[in-house]
Amino acid sequence: MKARSKRLVLIGVIIVAFGAAVMLVLNAFQENLVFFHTPTEVKAREVAYDRQIRIGGLVEKGTFKREEETTTVTFNVTDGESSILVSYTGILPDLFREGQGIVAEGKLLTSGVFVASHVFAKHDETYMPPEAAEALKRAEEKAEATVQQATTKPTIVEKGE
Amino acid sequence: MSATRRIHWMKYASASNFYPLANRLVPLFMGLAIALAVIGLYIGFFVAPVDYQQGNSYRIMFLHVPAAWMSMFIYLLLAMYAIISLVWRVKMADIMAYSLAPTGAMFTFIALLTGALWGRPTWGTYWIWDARLTSELLLLFLYLGYMGLYSAIPDRQRASRAASFLAIVGVVNVPIIYFSVVWWNTLHQGSSFSVSEGASMTSDMLSALLLMAFACWAYTIAVVLRRAQAVILERKKVALWASQISKNKEA
Numbered sequence: 001m002k003a004r005s006k007r008l009v010l011i012g013v014i015i016v017a018f019g020a021a022v023m024l025v026l027n028a029f030q031e032n033l034v035f036f037h038t039p040t041e042v043k044a045r046e047v048a049y050d051r052q053i054r055i056g057g058l059v060e061k062g063t064f065k066r067e068e069e070t071t072t073v074t075f076n077v078t079d080g081e082s083s084i085l086v087s088y089t090g091i092l093p094d095l096f097r098e099g100q101g102i103v104a105e106g107k108l109l110t111s112g113v114f115v116a117s118h119v120f121a122k123h124d125e126t127y128m129p130p131e132a133a134e135a136l137k138r139a140e141e142k143a144e145a146t147v148q149q150a151t152t153k154p155t156i157v158e159k160g161e
Numbered sequence: 162m163s164a165t166r167r168i169h170w171m172k173y174a175s176a177s178n179f180y181p182l183a184n185r186l187v188p189l190f191m192g193l194a195i196a197l198a199v200i201g202l203y204i205g206f207f208v209a210p211v212d213y214q215q216g217n218s219y220r221i222m223f224l225h226v227p228a229a230w231m232s233m234f235i236y237l238l239l240a241m242y243a244i245i246s247l248v249w250r251v252k253m254a255d256i257m258a259y260s261l262a263p264t265g266a267m268f269t270f271i272a273l274l275t276g277a278l279w280g281r282p283t284w285g286t287y288w289i290w291d292a293r294l295t296s297e298l299l300l301l302f303l304y305l306g307y308m309g310l311y312s313a314i315p316d317r318q319r320a321s322r323a324a325s326f327l328a329i330v331g332v333v334n335v336p337i338i339y340f341s342v343v344w345w346n347t348l349h350q351g352s353s354f355s356v357s358e359g360a361s362m363t364s365d366m367l368s369a370l371l372l373m374a375f376a377c378w379a380y381t382i383a384v385v386l387r388r389a390q391a392v393i394l395e396r397k398k399v400a401l402w403a404s405q406i407s408k409n410k411e412a
Contacts, residue, residue: 008248011329019333026337035291035346056346093285095214103348120284125353127219127362129210 036103038079042114049110055084056103056122064098077104077114084108088116095121174253176393183386190386194379201372209365221279226353227374229272231381232300233335235265239307240332243325253389255321256396258328259311260388264381266304273297284348292341293349296334303331317396 036056037047047053060076060083067073071090075098076083086104096102096119106116128136173179205223212219242258245251276294277287288294307324314320342351353361360367 004248008244011244011247015329015332018330022333022337035348091285094282095284118286120286120289120348122348123215123283123350125350125361127212127215127222127353127366129363130213131210132363133213 039077039084040079040081042084042108043082047108050107052105052107052117054103054105055086055108055114056101057083058101059096059098061098077102084114085112086114086116086119088119090117090119092119093121095123174251176253176256176397179253180390180393183390187383187387187390190379190383194376194383197372197376197379201369201376204365204372205369209369210363215283218279218282221275223369223373225272225275225279226370227377228268228275229297230374231377232265232269232272232297233338235261235268235381236300236303236328236335237332239265240328243328246321247325247329255325256389256392257385258325259321260385260392262304262308262311263388264384266301266308268377268381269297269301269304273301289348291347291349292345293338293347296338296341299334300331300338303327303334307331 036054039055039057041047042053042055055077057077057079060078063074063076063083065074072087073089073092074085074087077086078084086106088104088106101122101124103120103122104114104116105118105120106114108114173182201223205220209220211217239258239261242254242261245254246258273294276297280289281287307328310327311320311324314323341347342349355361362370
């Protein structure tokens with residue numbers, strides 16, 4: 001084997017070995033690398049109480065409440081399966097709204113309430129003008145309405161066939 | 162394929178052939194970079210519509226996304242040149258790797274800075290230790306580490322080998338940056354580009370983004386070629402000076 005090929009093989013082996021080592025380390029730390037837990041995970045695994053953790057999910061529609069004359073707000077964070085009540089005092093990011101994805105940092109009390117010290121808005125990767133967003137929303141509502149019609153009046157659908 | 166049409170790939174591996182070629186390419190790519198950036202920024206700021214949620218602040222992505230792409234791609238190129246330099250001992254490859262590093266570091270810094278400025282109004286924080294942001298910060302340290310190691314060792318051949326080795330080992334970080342938003346829960350959103358669904362943005366936004374990406378490419382080519390020329394001259398000067406000293410001693 002020429003010296004050149006030896007060096008090439010050596011570098012290849014080093015990259016593969018180092019890559020494998022990093023993969024193993026990342027796998028081992030998978031638990032700690034989790035940036036946020038979903039409400040289902042929090043409930044199922046019983047994440048430690050009174051420890052600084054992050055939870056993430058959507059702000060459940062119709063659950064947002066603001067305490068009078070304070071900056072304290074409460075809302076539910078949901079992942080579709082289960083939800084957790086979050087209480088937060090402070091300024092919310094601009095993108096915060098019901099139905100929006102957020103990440104809350106704070107502690108889970110034994111009462112089951114999550115007291116957040118920070119709330120971050122999680123943004124999705126879709127960019128579109130407001131008109132397009134509105135059209136999309138209308139189309140969704142229309143689709144929902146037709147689905148509801150179809151489910152509430154099954155006899156008509158059958159007759160139609 | 163006839164033998165006469167074969168391209169002599171190794172021709173530009175010698176500094177004496179590279180130098181005049183770079184002289185011709187640098188103004189060409191610099192002009193291209195300026196033209197593309199002007200058109201890209203115009204479309205980005207005046208033609209592309211506002212975003213339905215972020216309003217105007219999303220426009221920072223026309224600089225942020227190309228800078229982030231470049232930061233990763235330049236690192237891959239740097240590592241490739243480092244391998245060529247280590248294995249085949251091609252001097253020009255080492256000069257190219259050395260010349261790529263500052264530009265790569267600059268784009269990494271721009272990506273981090275614009276990301277922080279965008280993160281404040283959008284997420285509610287300048288910085289957060291999620292997988293995407295942390296691995297991109299590690300990339301900046303890899304660039305700085307490469308440059309630092311190279312200049313910390315006085316003997317250039319040793320410096321080149323040590324720094325090249327660091328660059329090659331660090332390449333493991335690039336796929337981690339790229340896939341971090343897929344592998345882990347991150348605050349950073351996923352990619353707006355996918356093979357199956359295309360880009361999740363309007364065509365105006367997309368064309369501004371791509372124009373800016375090409376502008377960054379052209380800028381990188383121009384600047385790196387010019388820097389490589391400077392490195393060639395510098396090294397030649399040192400070699401000349403060293404040979405003159407030894408001649409004087411002999412005399």
